[in-house]
Amino acid sequence: MLKIDAGSAVPVYEQLKRQIKLGIVSGKYPSGYKMPSIRQLASQLKINPNTIAKVYRQLETEKFIASKTGSGFFVKMEKEQMGSTRKILLAELADEFISKAIELGFTPDELIKTLSEKLERKSSNDKTE
Amino acid sequence: MIKLNNITCGYGKTPVQSDISFDINHGDVVMITGPNGVGKSTLLKVLANILYPTSGSIDYGWPDTKDPRQFIGYLPDSLSIYKSMKVKDLAELHWNAFGVKPDPLPLLKEASIDWNSRISDLSVGQKAIFHLSLILSTNPKLILIDEILHTVDPHLRNLALETLVKTMADRNPTVVMVNLNYNEVEHMVNRVIFLTRTGILLNETTEYLLENARLVIADKTPENVRVLATRVHAGRTEHLVVSKEGEQLKLSHILTLLMGSTYQKKK
The missing domain is CATH 1.10.287 (Helix Hairpins)
Structure with missing residues (x-):
């Protein structure tokens, strides 16, 4: 479950990015795992959807996740x-x-x-x- | 881009705000905040195209717009919806007028609003939720929300904000909110406009504020930096400065500091 630490001075997108990375590396989100949709995660955390989109885009460039058109983001990480x-x-x-x-x-x-x-x-x- | 050019607005002879100009990017989520009585709600009415400014103009930047109000969803601070009508009748009227098919409106169910009850029998909070549901169902390009959500209980307010974020993700509307609880909306907004009696004190992106607005505690006013606010709090003098040095703060703290200092200045 992803969480935002409201008291932290670390920007929200950094917090999220790190949590997702940790989740992937620790095996909590295995390869092929479907990430929550931007809409779902944004409304759950009450964050601007653009922030989530930014996190996912960055994680995509850093090759942690990959997007499949029309079906969302999936964990995809090489051994x-x-x-x-x-x-x-x-x-x-x-x-x-x-x-x-x-x-x-x-x-x-x-x-x-x-x-x-x-x-x-x-x-x-x-x-x- | 929505451009407000040299807006002077108010009621009667004395303007509430004079000659203010600012731009809002389409898709921005803006919070207008500031002390009571500086004209935040008035400015929102001007943005809603309900109150015409004494001078100045608004360019919404939408092509082929005869009446901008068809694209605006406005939740005012006091709700003037037809009291004698039933919830379902007003919903139908609204849907017919906007040509949007009736939606199950999950918010209404959650707020235990009966489809057959009269508007006059709803509580203030229920009315606000009903009004918000109507607004969101019409796909507005610009959503304006005044302080009214404060009348809604925490559970429903949470739900209302979740619904708002979903709408943001689905349709990327421009959203302008007035003075909502900072903690609740600080990660939703990406621009803050701080209004005072003498005009706009601050108009910055939240990213910029989080990075550059720092807290310095010192008896003397810091030199060679832009001082945004100064207040005496718990026996210490706190300065909010634009700098690379000093303590980084979260948005709600920055705004609380600004708010406190505007009240202390008056004395």
């Missing part, structure tokens, strides 16, 4: 592209994490320490489950 996209998305998440943490005044060492602690805890939790 090879999937790997590189996952890496790009991870890098974006890391950038966001790093810039926020630096804004709060943490040092790189502190970040690495926290991350590895968290990961350790997570993997031990996963084992016990």
Whole structure:
């Protein structure tokens, strides 16, 4: 389910684009999945339909989805592209994490320490489950 | 493009607005906002071609238009629909006049408006929904909506806005709204016109505002930047400036700031 974070300073079309990309890369929207129509998504989120159209157009140029005339947009992503996209998305998440943490005044060492602690805890939790 | 050229409008001797000009692109979704009493609804009536301006002109940019009103759907702030008629009779009258086939009008069903009830028996909110349904059924090229949707309960208002967005997606009409709840419509509009007593304070795309309108908190007025608004809020002086620096805000926050500062200026 796509959502808009009303409090965010990230433009709505960026928010949507990223969510759809994540959905595609994580397999939530598999290849061949029919994306909601512009009309449907716009009215559900109460967004200007042109914004949705812009998101879909950009995702089409970036080869995440393809349009079939008269029947809408479908997920269409090559296997090879999937790997590189996952890496790009991870890098974006890391950038966001790093810039926020630096804004709060943490040092790189502190970040690495926290991350590895968290990961350790997570993997031990996963084992016990 | 709809062009308003040097419009002066009002009732009686004193004009509400003098000599204002602006353009609206076809397909734009515009919000006209500003403090009470600056003539937003009056301007909407002028756009609706119901109130003629004292001077100035409007060019709607539609080819071969004898009466522009046939392409305009206007939801006024007070609804003057025939009170003694039944819902179905008025719907039929409207449909005959516009030659559009009766639609099941899902909004009416949702608002539990009975086909056989008299208009006078409807609540204010139900009337607004009925009126909006009639307007949308006529395929207008220009949809004008005044504050009236505030009288509709949140669930129905949500539904009304959803219906409006569907119409936007299907037919790409030009939409002008007055002062609706910012949070509810901020992602629908792509242009904001902020009106004050002395004319248009701001006429920008939402994209431009989101990118460039920034919040700066400082006792002194920032220099070398365009200051859009200043207000004292919670003990701090907030400046809304056009800049690449400062805190980025969401649209509803930008408009709230502008609104607050217009009221503080008066003192």
